[in-house]
Amino acid sequence: MAVKEKRNIRKEIHTKLDDNVMQGALAKFTSEYPLARLKAYANVDSIDDLRDDLRTMKRWAVDHIDALADEFQHSVEERGGKVFRAATGDDVKKILLQICEENGVQRIVKSKSMATEEIKLNGALEEAGLHVRETDLGEWMLSVAGQKPSHMVMPAIHLNKEQCAGFFEQELHEEVPSDISYMIHTARRVLREEFLNADLGITGANFGIAENGAIGLVTNEGNARLVTTTPKIHVVLIGYEKLIPKIKDAAKILRLLPRNGTCQRMTSYMTMVSGPTPIIYKKDGKWVEENRKQYVILLDNGRLAAAKDPKMKQVYQCVRCASCLNVCPIWRMVGGHVYGHIYSGGIGAILTGLLGNMEAFSKFSDLCIGCRQCTTICPGEIPIPDLIDELRARYVKKYGLSMPEKTAFQHILTHRKVFHSLLRIGSVAQKPVQSGKFIRHLPLFFSGMTDGRSLPAIAAKPLRDRTEDLCKHNPKNPVMTAAFFSGCNMDFVFPDTGESVVKVLQDLNIAVSYPQEQTCCGKPVLGMGDRETGKVIAKQNIEALEATGADVIISACPTCAETLERTYKELFKDDPEWRDRAAALAGKVREFTSFVAEQYKAQGRTLPQNERGSRITYHDSCHMRRGLGVWEQPRELIKMTGADFVEMKDSDRCCGMAGAFGVKYSEISKPILHDKLENIANTGADTVAVACPACMMQIGGGLNQQNPRVKVKHVADILAECIIER
Structure with missing residues (x-):
């Protein structure tokens, strides 16, 4: 069995739930994100068509990954670069240290790269005595704070400007006001020296094109462009999943990645690097022109095994936009440091399991509540909850269940009479409370x-x-x-x-x-x-x-x-x-x-009008709306009763029950429920209709204590009341 990681998830959850700065930042961001994203797609005829194009291309790529890798390597080396293939993170470190030794490298600048976080590259380089500087503003501040990214696109989203100013002061030993413009100007001043004095620059890549060996970098700060152009050596660390066939396929990514990732039609900088680029510098009083050195390291670390896996190869459709985090109700509550390992959220759980750490996966995979909100927004159309279920099943098959789970599942739920007898006993035992x-x-x-x-x-x-x-x-x-x-x-x-x-x-x-x-x-x-x-x-x-x-x-x-x-x-x-x-x-x-x-339509039937003047709102169950694709019909039935129907805000956002999750993680479930109850109250409805018993349980329990004036009813109950009154 894999070595168990010492994580106290409960303690981490409570710490983040009590972090008012993070809670405020994530609440604001996640509430604004959906509308901002849709505005970015305002000039697009069909988002689904774009997603289908991307998925089709990425599926072809993973099915031909070996040939693509060969073609990519040939294209890079034909243009003067050198390609290494690294089976593991340790292999990457050995290759990089060898490059540094051969080229007399002492100072390194980096742009944001989750792959380097994945293999803990910075620590290995620093242990070897190298000076390593992150140049992404968020990553730089996190490195000073001794923290890891909480988001794949916006690594420091959990911080506010006052905290950031504190980290600036800690690093620079000077007073820094919590003024964003001032801090950006200060960062430019400090990092400029890092760029100019660096011997080697390390970047990741948003994609690598097999056709011409180019890599693409999509950024807003421009630091990645400087990392590729100011040092004499450029190293690219790229996972196999980033390889695409043709230069025209880059457009399939670029139409979706900025819109989903940062709600922009295009980011501030789109950099394409194809082979070593010229550098001009002064030597012995004369200007000298020569090519930089370019090294590309193709990282496996479990990726090639995933490519051959009929189910898990779907992770190759991920473009690392992190939009799945932006709509995840659990990430919204606890952030990426809890709901993650290196990569955050549901996709992070999958990547953690595939990239060799099933024990870490098992620690936080049950934070996915299966609401499927991520599947509706993922540009690669990855069925994230299904893949998490698949990995859970593989984990259980290999390591088994805990004894309480094994007893409950294999000795109670499989024996109907025993299970139901226990429930009947429970109905009696509960009476004192x-x-x-x-x-x-x-x-x-x-x-x-x-x-x-x-x-x-x-x-x-x-x-x-x-x-x-x-x-x-x-x-x-x-x-x-x-x-x-x-x-x-x-x-x-x-x-x-x-x-x-x-x-x-x-x-x-x-x-x-x-x-x-x-x-x-x-x-x-x-x-x-x-x-x-x-x-x-x-x-x-x-x-x-x-x-x-x-x-x-x-x-x-x-x-x-x-x-x-x-x-x-x-x-x-x-x-x-x-x-x-x-x-x-x-x-x-x-x-x-x-x-x-x-049936009402087929039989030409109508319902007698409810004369009680009820004002009804409706909550969409996750499994109902995104699992079965049913959302119009319940509303039609409610309106047929003559009730005053009113939509609530975020009607399809999870209520926080999600089966056993609502009990196991009640500390997360209840804040999610609180948001739902607030949206219900804002409608002025006296009844909230649902079509799911679990939602009925969660919302009804919350209303019972916090707003007993409002009742929760299943759509069947509302219809039955009309029939009885007939």
Whole structure:
């Protein structure tokens, strides 16, 4: 097993949550970013077309990576450069130290490069007695502060100008006011001497073109251009994933990278370097012209293995714009120093795992809540949450689960009767702390879980014990039959909502059955990476639902619907029998609101108008909107009731529940919930509608303590109320 890194994630989280400077900076940035990005795309006909072009090109590149690397090396060396191939970070250090020794290098300037951070290059060079200076303003300040970047594009985004001035004073031993213009002028003055006296410059590359051996540098400060032109030696450290075939392919990156990374149509500097460039200097009283030396180091460090991996090769579609961080609700709360290792956020978790440190990956990978906000904005269209799930599964397969997880998953969730019996026992055991349908306060060290958010109580009578009576009201001549897959929450926590689902379907002349052998959909298990246990659960559900012979399978939980419809097929892709059964099942699965909206239209049905004058807003579940692509239909159904519907700000931003995450990381979950409750309050609505039991649990618990005037209701409950009033 890999050597465990000593990180106290809990302590780090609390430190960052208490960092008011960082919290203010990230809150401001992440709230302004989406609109600023869209403005940068204002003159673009189709963002999706640009993304598709980039993805297609990058997919071709990774499938031909060996040939591209050969062509790139040939092109660089044909123009006078020299190419090294480094299998590991240690190889890079050896190559660089050899270059420095052969050329008498003493002073080095660097532009921002995450690859050098990845291999901890600076420390190795300094240990060898070399003077190394970062020239990116943010990186320079972080190096003085002894910190690492918290963002791949804006490394010092977590700092304010007063802190920056303090670092200037610490480095320069002079008083520096917290005036941005003054600090920039000071940096220019100090760094100018570094550029002029440097023997060697190190840059990364945003891309490397196989066709002509050129590298591209996209910057706003211009320091990278100086690093390539003032020293006599230029070293490029570039990962294999940055290689692209043709010079025309650079445009595919340049149309997206600045807009997504810094919300600009183009950055201030776009530098292309193709081979060594001439340098003119005075020697013995005469002007001398000669070519600089250019060395290019192609870094592997796990990249070539990823290129050959059918799933993980999708990371080659990343252009390091960091837009996935800019919309990530977890990065917004804790920053990149917590949610990262070298690279931050969800893509950072993936890169950490692929570049050889699965132990570091396991430390923070569960901070990804799978909200899929990153997938909607990634220029390379990388399914980041899916790749994290894949790496989690590989980690579990290699190292196994912890004993508590193993017990819960393999000995409880796979045995439906045991699982459900424990839930029934829980409904009795909770009574001393239960207040109505909520648990408002927990004692001792559990108290933090109910600080500002109530927990839902387990129902005294679950849905499965009510369905026999409910199904007696099925229509005699139904238009179709439906099997209802309720999921755990609707079965044991929100059975009243489960009843509403059945009543709405019956009102549409649909006969409903409730297979008693159904159990948890398995998402909690699969999300933790235990696919073998997930398969056991999936088989139980497939058999239970097949036995009904129903025309459709209805789920009013989007997480369950997505798991039944999509995840099971992927789970059994290598098992022909169960793959076919999973595919047949998936063909029948329908999410409740989209199915009901379709049936109302098909049957020409309307709803009686709700005369209570409700003002309703709607929260989009992550799995609903970005997993299933369902968002219009719930709104249509709410409007059909005659309610005064009002949109809330950031309706599709995660509420912070995300299954077990909301309990395991309640300290992060609750601030995310607070933002959601604030947006709800600003609508003036008396009801917030949802279509997901987990969101109902999170938002309802928050409202119960912080704004009890507003109620949370599943769309099924709102529809059922109208039907009852008919």
